[in-house]
Amino acid sequence: MHDLLANLALGFSTALTLPNLGLAFIGCLVGTLIGVLPGIGPIATITMLLPITFNFDPVGALIMLAGIYYGAQYGGSTTAILVNIPGEVTAIVTTLDGHQMARQGRAGVALGIAAIGSFFAGCVSTLVIAALARPLVKLAQLFGPAEYFALMVMGLAFAVVLASGSVPKALAMILFGLLLSAVGTDLETGVERLTFGIPALTSGIDFAVLAMGVIGFSEVLKNLEAPEQRSAAKQPIGRLLPGREDLERSAGPILRGTLLGTVLGILPGNGAVLAPYASYTLEKKLAKDPRRFGKGAIEGVAGPESANNAGAQSSFIPLLTLGIPPNAVMALMVGAMTIHGIVPGPLVMTKNANLFWGMIASMWIGNLMLLVINLPLVGMWVKLLDVPYRLMYPAILVFSCIGIYSVNNSPSDVVLTGVFALIGYALLKLGFETAPLLLGFVLGRLMEENLRRALLISRGRLATFVERPVSAGLLVVALIVLVAAVLPAVRRGRAEVFTE
Amino acid sequence: MSERAEVPENHAAGRSAIQASQNLIAGLALIAIAAIALGASADLGEGRFYAVGPGLLPRAVATLIGLIGLALTAGSLIRKGDALGRWGLRGPLFLFLSVAAFALSIRTVGLALAGPVAVLVSGAASPETRPKELIVFALVVTALSICLFRYLLHLPIPILIIPNVLVL
Numbered sequence: 001m002h003d004l005l006a007n008l009a010l011g012f013s014t015a016l017t018l019p020n021l022g023l024a025f026i027g028c029l030v031g032t033l034i035g036v037l038p039g040i041g042p043i044a045t046i047t048m049l050l051p052i053t054f055n056f057d058p059v060g061a062l063i064m065l066a067g068i069y070y071g072a073q074y075g076g077s078t079t080a081i082l083v084n085i086p087g088e089v090t091a092i093v094t095t096l097d098g099h100q101m102a103r104q105g106r107a108g109v110a111l112g113i114a115a116i117g118s119f120f121a122g123c124v125s126t127l128v129i130a131a132l133a134r135p136l137v138k139l140a141q142l143f144g145p146a147e148y149f150a151l152m153v154m155g156l157a158f159a160v161v162l163a164s165g166s167v168p169k170a171l172a173m174i175l176f177g178l179l180l181s182a183v184g185t186d187l188e189t190g191v192e193r194l195t196f197g198i199p200a201l202t203s204g205i206d207f208a209v210l211a212m213g214v215i216g217f218s219e220v221l222k223n224l225e226a227p228e229q230r231s232a233a234k235q236p237i238g239r240l241l242p243g244r245e246d247l248e249r250s251a252g253p254i255l256r257g258t259l260l261g262t263v264l265g266i267l268p269g270n271g272a273v274l275a276p277y278a279s280y281t282l283e284k285k286l287a288k289d290p291r292r293f294g295k296g297a298i299e300g301v302a303g304p305e306s307a308n309n310a311g312a313q314s315s316f317i318p319l320l321t322l323g324i325p326p327n328a329v330m331a332l333m334v335g336a337m338t339i340h341g342i343v344p345g346p347l348v349m350t351k352n353a354n355l356f357w358g359m360i361a362s363m364w365i366g367n368l369m370l371l372v373i374n375l376p377l378v379g380m381w382v383k384l385l386d387v388p389y390r391l392m393y394p395a396i397l398v399f400s401c402i403g404i405y406s407v408n409n410s411p412s413d414v415v416l417t418g419v420f421a422l423i424g425y426a427l428l429k430l431g432f433e434t435a436p437l438l439l440g441f442v443l444g445r446l447m448e449e450n451l452r453r454a455l456l457i458s459r460g461r462l463a464t465f466v467e468r469p470v471s472a473g474l475l476v477v478a479l480i481v482l483v484a485a486v487l488p489a490v491r492r493g494r495a496e497v498f499t500e
Numbered sequence: 501m502s503e504r505a506e507v508p509e510n511h512a513a514g515r516s517a518i519q520a521s522q523n524l525i526a527g528l529a530l531i532a533i534a535a536i537a538l539g540a541s542a543d544l545g546e547g548r549f550y551a552v553g554p555g556l557l558p559r560a561v562a563t564l565i566g567l568i569g570l571a572l573t574a575g576s577l578i579r580k581g582d583a584l585g586r587w588g589l590r591g592p593l594f595l596f597l598s599v600a601a602f603a604l605s606i607r608t609v610g611l612a613l614a615g616p617v618a619v620l621v622s623g624a625a626s627p628e629t630r631p632k633e634l635i636v637f638a639l640v641v642t643a644l645s646i647c648l649f650r651y652l653l654h655l656p657i658p659i660l661i662i663p664n665v666l667v668l
Contacts, residue, residue, distance in 0.1 A: 052653045172530050172568045179537055179561045186554035193554050194540045217595060224591040224626050390628040394619040395641050397595070401602040401618060402611070402645055406655045411603040418599035425592050429585060430526040452552045460548055 004130055011130075011357030015365055020060050024362050027064035028369045031071020035087045036079050036381045038223070040396050042072040042088075044216035046332045047208040048403030050339070058340035059355045063362040065336055066316070069329050070363070073312045074118060074370045075381065077305055081110045082237075082382050090308040093276040097293060097300030108238035110301050111378060113250050115371055116242070117306035121258040122367035125313035128262050129320070130360055133349060136321040140346035143322075145453035146464050150474035152324060152443045152450070157478035158267050159439050161485040162274050170436045173427070177440020178447070180205055188452065200412035207335060208407050210441055211328055212400055213420025214427070214434045220393050221425045240375055246298050253283050253303030261310030265326075266318065272311030272327065273435075276304035313363055319344055320356060324443070328435065331442040520581025523572050530569030537562035591625045598622035610658040610668065611650070615642030 014020065034045045046065050053061035076088030081098035094114065101110040143151070156174050163170035183194045184204025195201040242250065260282065261275040283303040284293045293300050318326045323345030325331040337344050342352055349356045374381075404417050424434055458464035466472045537558055547553025575581075598621035605614040619638035623629040649655045659668040 051655055055654060168568050168571060169526065172565055172572075175561050175565045175568070176530075176533065179533070179558060179565065182558045182561070189545075189554050191544060191554045193544060193558060194537060196540060217599075221588070221591045221595060225588050388628070390623075390626050390630070391633070391637055393626070394598075394622045394634070394637065397598060397622045398602070398615055398618050398641055398645060401599060401606075401614075402649055402655075402657065405603075405606055406649070406657065409656065411607050414603035414606070415600055418596045418603075421599070422592055422596060426529070429587055430529060431522050431582060432526065448557050451557070455552055 007357050011361030014354045014358030015361040020063055023060045023064040024067050024366050027067020028071040028366050031068040032075035035072035035075020036384055038085050038087050042069050042329050043211050047212050051406035059358045062359055067366045070312050077114050090276055093280045093304040097297050100296035104296050105238055108240040109242045112240040113242050113302050114305040117254040117302045118309035119367050119371050120254055121306040121310035124258050125262045125310040126364045137346045137349050140322050145450040146468050146471040149450040150471035152447045154474045154478040157481045159436050161481055163433050163436050165433050167485050169432050173432050173436040174440035177437040178444040181441045181444025209413050209417050213417040214424035217421030218424030249298050250302035253299040254306045257303035257306035258310045261307035262314045265311035265314030272315045275307035275311035279303040279307035328438045520576040521584040522582040523576035527569045527572030530565050534562045534566030594625035610660040612660040
């Protein structure tokens, strides 16, 4: 306990310096901005800003990037409530009851409870990260290559189950990601693999290139096809502070949402995305009168909003303690850390203590800032939606091109991004999801490395993965999860969660 | 040019033998990916388990992808599913051209020209584009990004290059 306080004190003393406060503020502001704008997400933004962080010190750089990530979660829900456009995937659930509340003239209360719930969730999950960090790091130090490999297999198994579409298609995308990660020069033997003699591919595919193409640009293509839909009638926002009755109704959902989000966010397979859905389903099941849901029930805003923020925060845990990025944004954080010569993993906490605790403290500060940025400035954020998409997408394209070019100062990276945009578009049309693809890509290299190392240590005995208890346990969990996913009962449950 | 490429659609309306054209194409695409990867990694050594070679993982993964592809293809012939939707041609084509134009010009003439070119070409991707508005917008965006990326953030992006005369 004393340790925890001392560490948090170190964190706050790092995060509260003027430059770091400024960077956290910029991060939250930019995050809210892109959260509000549909069609540009944290992945594209962080990719664009990655080269800029060369000039910052590592703590400040990561504080800013983290701010963008959770700022986007806040911004996404603002537009979900006011104009029924979820700025981010995680805000889709919020449109159900949040926008209904807005139609009843209670937009302010919906925004208020979303902010309060998110802030509460942010505080709790910050504490959870701080408390769990040390035990998890201790655990991670016991991990050998076999355990790491098994852990990543488990993460990928979760990713398959958490994907919303068909299980075989999600599995195929993960494998495709693994395949793409193998492109380039083999680290151990120096042999070129799957490069087709193209020089640009010899050093492998850059994560930023793949992510920007497959997610960022193909999102633009998707939006170009969909006719613009904007709810023209804007209701007055009304008072922001929820009344006593609203607070009483929301307290339970906020608590449960926070818990759900924190737990799901820790899963190394992007559980955070599922958190708001799970929370909504739970609240609906618990409600005395479930018919109120979908018609402006405040519980349907409070729960999912807390869950998504808690999940966003706790998804830092696998990255900071184990060095395993649970989703695409965290994979970009790995990139940002490596730029500054920091190897993500259990050593970060001891070797870069001020970075580790500084980031955690900045999350709490960032949440406070978001409260301030969001509520009074709501009107301004909504005005941004008046920018027509026909102007927004060329700007997104140019900024993205500049960003991609700057990562390695390489024009061929830009072309490659264009190629991946076409691939991403085709995958979308064929009903494949691209999130599992990215996760497979991210974990691919780490997995292969650990697999080879584990086999080397065991002198080529595959049985090593089941003989070591921890690794066997993790693999069993992965198997159970996968088998469960194809069982009819669970499948129906999944469909229910994702269609609501 | 035509605005959308028509792809034959299979509404599972009775007579058609194919129940799920989306999954059929998806399955075939996976088989193609697997075949390409297997072909490209054919000459890589697999090694032994105690010294895994560079070819083991790509080939194992490609094989699994191929198997899923086969399963999807087979399933699409038996079970009902989604039909293959419409594929836009205009959007993907001009987006790619815009990105490629940027890549070709950024190092040769610099951002001052690459920016507007990319904006203008990408404008052709949407039917809603208004030409005059876009030209003004292209200049504004370029000026803005020059200020932001080059002068505020000090990224080493060439602004304007005239061979033998000027490099900015």
